[in-house]
Amino acid sequence: MLEGKNIVLGVCGSIAAYKSALLVRLLVKAGAQVQVVMTPDATSFITSLTLSTLSKKPVFHNYFKPETGEWNNHVEIALWADFLLIAPASANTIAKMANGLVDNLLTAVYLSAKCPVYFAPAMDLDMWQHEATQKNIAILQSFGNTLIAPTSGELASGLHGAGRLAEPEEIVAFLSSEIKKKTSVSR
Numbered sequence: 001m002l003e004g005k006n007i008v009l010g011v012c013g014s015i016a017a018y019k020s021a022l023l024v025r026l027l028v029k030a031g032a033q034v035q036v037v038m039t040p041d042a043t044s045f046i047t048s049l050t051l052s053t054l055s056k057k058p059v060f061h062n063y064f065k066p067e068t069g070e071w072n073n074h075v076e077i078a079l080w081a082d083f084l085l086i087a088p089a090s091a092n093t094i095a096k097m098a099n100g101l102v103d104n105l106l107t108a109v110y111l112s113a114k115c116p117v118y119f120a121p122a123m124d125l126d127m128w129q130h131e132a133t134q135k136n137i138a139i140l141q142s143f144g145n146t147l148i149a150p151t152s153g154e155l156a157s158g159l160h161g162a163g164r165l166a167e168p169e170e171i172v173a174f175l176s177s178e179i180k181k182k183t184s185v186s187r
Contacts, residue, residue, distance in 0.1 A: 001176040001183075003031030008077060008113075010086035010106045011051070012093045013041025015156040016122035016165035020046060023087060023168040024054040030172060035077060037061065037106045039093060063105055074105055078112035083175065086110070087148070088122030088165045091133050097145075098136035118175065120148035122165035124157050148174050 007027055011020045020036075027034045036051045038061040048059040060072045078084070086093065086106070096107045097119075110117065119140060127133055128150060141147060148171055151164045166174070 001030075001179040002027060002172070005032045005082045005179070006035070006080050007032045007175075008035045008037055008081040008084045008109060009055075010084065010089070010093075010109070011036060011038045011042045011046065012086065012088055012090035012106070012122075013039055013045060014088040014090045014122045014165070015045060016088040017042050017045035019165055019168055020087065021050050021054055023171060024051055026168050026172045028055060030176070033057075035060070035080065037077065037109055039090075039104050039106050041090075041092075060105055063108070072105060074108035075112045077105075078109045079114065081113065081115045083115055084110065084113045084117045085120070085171070085175065086118070087120035087171055089119040091121070091123045091127045091130075091136075094119065094121060094133065094136045094140065098139040116178075117143075117145040118148055118178075119145060120166050120171055121150050121163070123150075123163050124155050125159045125161035125163050128161075128163035146178070 011017050024034050034055040035057055036055050036059045052059045064071045097110050102108045148166050150162055152162045153164045154160055155163055
C-alpha cells in the first residue's frame with residue numbers, strides 16, 4: 001500500500017529516535033520515497049548520516065545550509081509529501097504543532113502541509129499523562145491529524161506505562177491500513 005508514496009518523516013528529540021532508522025528502512029522496503037526532516041534536538045539522538053544512508057536522500061534539519069546558503073524550502077518539502085509522519089513526536093514538538101509555533105524546519109513543514117498528517121508520540125509516562133500534552137493532542141486531532149497511539153511498557157526513565165513509541169512495524173501497518181481504508185472509500 002505504500003508503493004510509490006512520498007513520505008516526509010519528522011524525527012524529534014527523543015530517546016525513541018533510534019527507532020526511526022528501522023522505520024525508514026521499513027518504509028523504503030515497502031516502496032515509499034522517504035524524506036527525513038529532523039528537529040535540531042533529534043540530531044543528539046541519531047545521526048543524519050544513518051537516516052540519509054537508509055532513505056537514500058539527504059536529511060534536512062536546518063532551514064538552509066550555512067556553508068552554501070542553499071535553502072531547504074519547507075513549502076516544497078510539504079507539497080512533495082503524500083503523508084507527513086512525525087515519529088517520534090516529542091511533547092515539545094506536539095505543543096509547537098498545536099499552537100502554531102515555528103522555530104525549526106519540521107514545524108515549518110508541518111504548517112505548510114496539505115497532506116494527511118500522522119503523529120506517533122514518544123515520551124515519559126508523566127509527560128504523556130500531563131493535561132497540557134493531552135490538550136495538545138486533542139487540538140492536533142481537531143485539526144484532522146491522526147494519532148498513532150503510544151504503547152505501554154518500560155520507558156527510558158525506568159518507569160512502566162504509556163508513552164513508548166509504537167514499534168516501527170506497527171506504524172507501517174497503521175499507515176498501510178489507513179491508505180487501504182481511504183482507497184476503498186474513494187472507489
